[in-house]
Amino acid sequence: MLKDVTLGQFLPGDSPVHRLDPRAKILLLIAVIVFIFITGNYASLALVAVFVFAVILSTKISLKMYLKSMKMILFIVLFTGLINLFYGRGEPIFELGFIKITEAGINNAIFVSIRIALLILASSVLTFTTSPTDLTDAIERLLKPLTVFHIKVHEVAMMMTIALRFVPTLLEETDKIMSAQKARGADMDSGNLIKRVKALIPVLIPLFVSAFRRAIDLATAMECRCYRGGNGRTRMKTLHYGKIDLCASIICLLLLTGVILCNIFLPATVR
Amino acid sequence: MNIIETENLSFVYGLGTPFEKKANDKLNIKIEEGEFVGIIGHTGSGKSTLVQMLNGLIKPTSGTVRLNGEDIWASPQDIRKVRFKVGLVFQYPEYQLFEETVEKDIAFGPGNMGLSEAEIKDRVRSAARFAGLKDELLQKSPFDLSGGEKRRAAIAGVIAMDPDVLILDEPTAGLDPAGRDVLLAQIRQYHKERKNTVLLVSHSMEDIARTADRILVMNKGRAAMFDDTKAVFSRGEELEKMGLRVPQVTKIMSRLQNMGYNLPSGILTVEQAANELQALFDKNNF
Numbered sequence: 001m002l003k004d005v006t007l008g009q010f011l012p013g014d015s016p017v018h019r020l021d022p023r024a025k026i027l028l029l030i031a032v033i034v035f036i037f038i039t040g041n042y043a044s045l046a047l048v049a050v051f052v053f054a055v056i057l058s059t060k061i062s063l064k065m066y067l068k069s070m071k072m073i074l075f076i077v078l079f080t081g082l083i084n085l086f087y088g089r090g091e092p093i094f095e096l097g098f099i100k101i102t103e104a105g106i107n108n109a110i111f112v113s114i115r116i117a118l119l120i121l122a123s124s125v126l127t128f129t130t131s132p133t134d135l136t137d138a139i140e141r142l143l144k145p146l147t148v149f150h151i152k153v154h155e156v157a158m159m160m161t162i163a164l165r166f167v168p169t170l171l172e173e174t175d176k177i178m179s180a181q182k183a184r185g186a187d188m189d190s191g192n193l194i195k196r197v198k199a200l201i202p203v204l205i206p207l208f209v210s211a212f213r214r215a216i217d218l219a220t221a222m223e224c225r226c227y228r229g230g231n232g233r234t235r236m237k238t239l240h241y242g243k244i245d246l247c248a249s250i251i252c253l254l255l256l257t258g259v260i261l262c263n264i265f266l267p268a269t270v271r
Numbered sequence: 272m273n274i275i276e277t278e279n280l281s282f283v284y285g286l287g288t289p290f291e292k293k294a295n296d297k298l299n300i301k302i303e304e305g306e307f308v309g310i311i312g313h314t315g316s317g318k319s320t321l322v323q324m325l326n327g328l329i330k331p332t333s334g335t336v337r338l339n340g341e342d343i344w345a346s347p348q349d350i351r352k353v354r355f356k357v358g359l360v361f362q363y364p365e366y367q368l369f370e371e372t373v374e375k376d377i378a379f380g381p382g383n384m385g386l387s388e389a390e391i392k393d394r395v396r397s398a399a400r401f402a403g404l405k406d407e408l409l410q411k412s413p414f415d416l417s418g419g420e421k422r423r424a425a426i427a428g429v430i431a432m433d434p435d436v437l438i439l440d441e442p443t444a445g446l447d448p449a450g451r452d453v454l455l456a457q458i459r460q461y462h463k464e465r466k467n468t469v470l471l472v473s474h475s476m477e478d479i480a481r482t483a484d485r486i487l488v489m490n491k492g493r494a495a496m497f498d499d500t501k502a503v504f505s506r507g508e509e510l511e512k513m514g515l516r517v518p519q520v521t522k523i524m525s526r527l528q529n530m531g532y533n534l535p536s537g538i539l540t541v542e543q544a545a546n547e548l549q550a551l552f553d554k555n556n557f
């Protein structure tokens with residue numbers, strides 16, 4: 001079913017990671033992504049990997065969910081890994097026609113695959129533990145300085161919130177309409193490409209009709225409650241940067257120190 | 272002969288995720304050919320899940336559904352045939368309309384069955400009549416109809432497949448009382464003329480009371496009762512515990528009965544009550 005899409009799905013919970021300020025989470029995620037890419041040898045890579053897995057365990061979300069989000073991009077990981085295998089300078093340790101595999105190539109392939117996997121896992125932690133509203137709220141706050149350049153940060157954030165809010169609704173609706181048409185004998189899983197595209201019409205038309213209806217209803221409801229953009233709007237829930245966020249920041253700082261020390265004192269494996 | 276039979280039928284949503292939810296739990300149900308069965312239960316009791324399994328839209332997590340004695344999932348590639356035999360009208364079916372005209376939309380189901388033009392035309396006409404759609408509406412766009420008319424058009428779209436079993440999932444949800452009564456009368460009429468098996472899902476006791484031969488009461492994914500309409504309604508207290516409202520008239524009549532008046536039990540409609548009371552008055556020369 002369509003609902004099996006896990007990428008970008010929020011899983012409510014009560015772990016320390018859930019309780020972090022979403023702004024802190026976004027910034028720390030960016031920091032961790034930078035760490036992932038400055039790792040220069042296996043020791044520092046392992047350090048970051050251990051950190052990411054520790055965070056994953058602390059979210060108290062079943063590993064199955066993380067595996068599911070990995071599954072969707074497994075192909076990309078393997079593909080980039082494979083490409084990198086053939087791009088390494090130095091003495092080839094294996095040669096077949098124009099294919100040359102060097103030790104550097106093998107190291108590159110392993111590094112790139114693990115880096116991408118860690119990147120996805122770290123990002124999943126953010127989306128699994130942060131509700132979409134918190135997420136856009138945080139993005140709005142972080143992008144606030146851009147208002148100087150006349151960018152309507154609030155409006156953009158509101159659009160993102162609404163779009164995210166309606167993703168599950170529309171998925172559910174698609175599921176329902178598909179079932180209803182299947183109940184009338186629509187055949188969606190067989191036939192050639194043209195037949196399959198044609199079979200989508202009975203699903204897409206009702207879906208568009210209802211999406212527009214929802215958009216109009218939502219706009220009316222917002223106007224009835226006097227929504228008029230971001231100027232002078234206050235919030236019901238304000239974000240607080242607290243002790244727990246400070247702790248998380250310090251842990252990340254320690255991680256950074258560790259990565260840098262490993263990079264300096266141990267020989268580099270890549271680049 | 273049982274047209275539909277289920278054995279330990281269970282369904283779990285989101286199997287293997289943190290959102291796992293048992294929607295149906297070991298249902299054993301037998302429905303005879305030509306019966307009019309009401310399915311009733313509180314919101315979330317698993318009615319919609321059950322009916323979607325009956326026509327093969329969702330595959331049971333465990334257990335079997337038998338149609339005319341045959342497991343419907345015996346050969347999964349033939350599941351479409353089951354859907355033609357067991358017609359399901361979804362809740363709020365008006366959101367599935369998509370064609371340019373009402374006529375073409377009703378013809379979608381029969382068209383998928385691979386019938387001839389003439390046959391399709393015939394079926395559309397008779398389905399529209401059963402659903403109470405006026406002829407002049409057939410050439411209109413379904414999006415220009417009123418809410419009630421859209422609902423009828425969508426129901427006609429399923430009736431047009433001429434299923435052996437017609438299942439309607441909360442067909443009266445969101446209709447005004449007059450529209451509701453007319454639609455229920457039409458469904459009764461359909462059952463009477465076609466003599467098909469009809470399953471009517473509802474969370475309103477009133478809807479079901481005057482229509483069904485037997486009632487299946489669902490509670491938390493289990494079949495709490497499955498019995499004749501009167502027998503079910505005579506267990507009013509149990510029903511109320513499951514969050515189901517017994518018709519007010521039934522309550523009043525059973526109270527009067529408890530006060531010592533000579534009245535029959537299991538009165539379900541206002542007309543019945545009026546007749547019984549009139550007879551009582553006549554006897555006592557009021």
Ligand SMILES: Nc1ncnc2c1ncn2[C@@H]1O[C@H](COP(=O)(O)OP(=O)(O)O)[C@@H](O)[C@H]1O
Pocket residue numbers: 284285292293294312313314315316317318319320321
């Ligand atoms: N698509 C779905 N995904 C997850 N849970 C669902 C889904 N559909 C229904 N449920 C859950 O299954 C239970 C039974 O639902 P349903 O069969 O729709 O009940 P009813 O039709 O009696 O209101 C409910 O608790 C509902 O929340």
Ligand SMILES: [Mg+2]
Pocket residue numbers: 318319320362440
């Ligand atoms: Mg339902």
